[in-house]
Amino acid sequence: MAEYCESNNSTFFCGQRGILASRAGSKPALPSCSLHRVEAAPDHSRGGSSPYRATGGMEFSGVVLEAGADVSTVKKGDRVIGVSNFHSMAEQCITDQKTLWRIPENVSLQDAAVLPVSYGTAILAVDHRARIQPGETVLVTAAAGATGLAVIDVATNVFCAKVIAAAGSDEKCKLAMQRGAQSGVNYSQGSLKDAVKKLVGSSGVNVAIDMVGGDVFLDSLRSLAWEGRIVVLGFAGGNIASVPSNLLLLKNISAMGLYWGRYQHQDFAVFSKSMSTALQYCQQGLIHPHTGAVFKLEKVNDAFLHVMQRKSTGKVLLSLK
Numbered sequence: 316m317a318e319y320c321e322s323n324n325s326t327f328f329c330g331q332r333g334i335l336a337s338r339a340g341s342k343p344a345l346p347s348c349s350l351h352r353v354e355a356a357p358d359h360s361r362g363g364s365s366p367y368r369a370t371g372g373m374e375f376s377g378v379v380l381e382a383g384a385d386v387s388t389v390k391k392g393d394r395v396i397g398v399s400n401f402h403s404m405a406e407q408c409i410t411d412q413k414t415l416w417r418i419p420e421n422v423s424l425q426d427a428a429v430l431p432v433s434y435g436t437a438i439l440a441v442d443h444r445a446r447i448q449p450g451e452t453v454l455v456t457a458a459a460g461a462t463g464l465a466v467i468d469v470a471t472n473v474f475c476a477k478v479i480a481a482a483g484s485d486e487k488c489k490l491a492m493q494r495g496a497q498s499g500v501n502y503s504q505g506s507l508k509d510a511v512k513k514l515v516g517s518s519g520v521n522v523a524i525d526m527v528g529g530d531v532f533l534d535s536l537r538s539l540a541w542e543g544r545i546v547v548l549g550f551a552g553g554n555i556a557s558v559p560s561n562l563l564l565l566k567n568i569s570a571m572g573l574y575w576g577r578y579q580h581q582d583f584a585v586f587s588k589s590m591s592t593a594l595q596y597c598q599q600g601l602i603h604p605h606t607g608a609v610f611k612l613e614k615v616n617d618a619f620l621h622v623m624q625r626k627s628t629g630k631v632l633l634s635l636k
């Protein structure tokens with residue numbers, strides 16, 4: 316789920332060691348921020364036994380109120396997107412200049428709020444990990460979610476791939492197709508593998524990008540072509556499947572994971588490039604971020620319910636206006 320904060324009163328300002336970002340006050344600004352779905356594997360090191368699911372504000376857009384003396388990348392009045400590790404659902408925040416990226420003039424604050432997590436992840440999944448080539452066939456699961464629609468957008472409109480969207484309802488499949496997928500499969504109605512086979516034949520798809528896990532992951536893996544690649548992004552369905560390694564061997568398949576947020580600490584250049592590339596694609600009109608719903612900040616619980624009840628499509632934003 317995503318939170319979006321929009322306000323005429325938004326402010327950001329930078330302190331000595333970073334940027335103080337604020338989304339309340341009296342300055343004319345239109346900030347927006349975003350929540351993001353997270354599932355974690357059981358933490359056996361702490362005796363955990365079951366996966367948990369949570370959402371929290373990890374991203375935002377807004378306007379810089381003030382910059383500290385040693386801040387060089389942004390200045391007062393700049394429109395920026397940023398990531399802040401679960402602290403985005405506040406009217407104001409302080410953040411380091413390294414976690415902010417300037418928004419180009421022709422990109423709205425609302426569109427920009429959709430970009431960081433979903434498009435950062437989509438770009439790294441499609442390009443950095445799967446290395447999708449023009450004309451390749453890509454199966455995307457949870458396709459009408461925030462990340463799914465971003466993957467479809469990037470894969471079709473930037474990398475010229477053909478996407479099969481897999482989702483849990485006909486309406487979600489329809490939306491994914493309106494957003495660029497060539498075909499849709501409702502995996503609540505039967506075997507995903509059989510449906511994909513009907514669409515592409517026994518040769519299979521070149522790439523699968525899975526966010527659901529469990530049987531949907533296994534069906535995606537079994538739908539891959541010779542030298543196919545599968546990228547694991549998440550476990551929205553709550554089950555973490557084991558990989559049958561014989562399948563990897565038989566078709567020379569590569570199975571890989573992507574944890575976008577981890578790049579912020581492990582390889583900041585890659586992380587930062589995913590953000591600047593998303594902004595650049597948006598500026599060039601190559602991608603079109605999709606906001607599924609906007610809730611007022613005081614309706615934050617309704618926003619969470621909307622996502623947790625699996626009703627959301629695209630990004631759900633919280634507005635501070």
Ligand SMILES: NC(=O)c1ccc[n+]([C@@H]2O[C@H](COP(=O)([O-])OP(=O)(O)OC[C@H]3O[C@@H](n4cnc5c(N)ncnc54)[C@H](OP(=O)(O)O)[C@@H]3O)[C@@H](O)[C@H]2O)c1
Nearest residue numbers: 352457460461462482483526548549550551552573574575
């Ligand atoms: N690895 C990374 O760096 C990274 C980055 C971003 C997101 N993710 C992961 O990607 C997944 C999607 O994230 P998102 O932000 O796109 O979330 P989202 O917008 O809330 O979409 C999640 C989708 O998961 C599907 N889903 C399948 N089984 C579900 C279940 N039992 N309960 C709830 N939803 C279920 C739903 O689609 P259907 O109803 O169509 O099945 C839903 O639309 C999450 O697992 C998230 O943690 C990972």
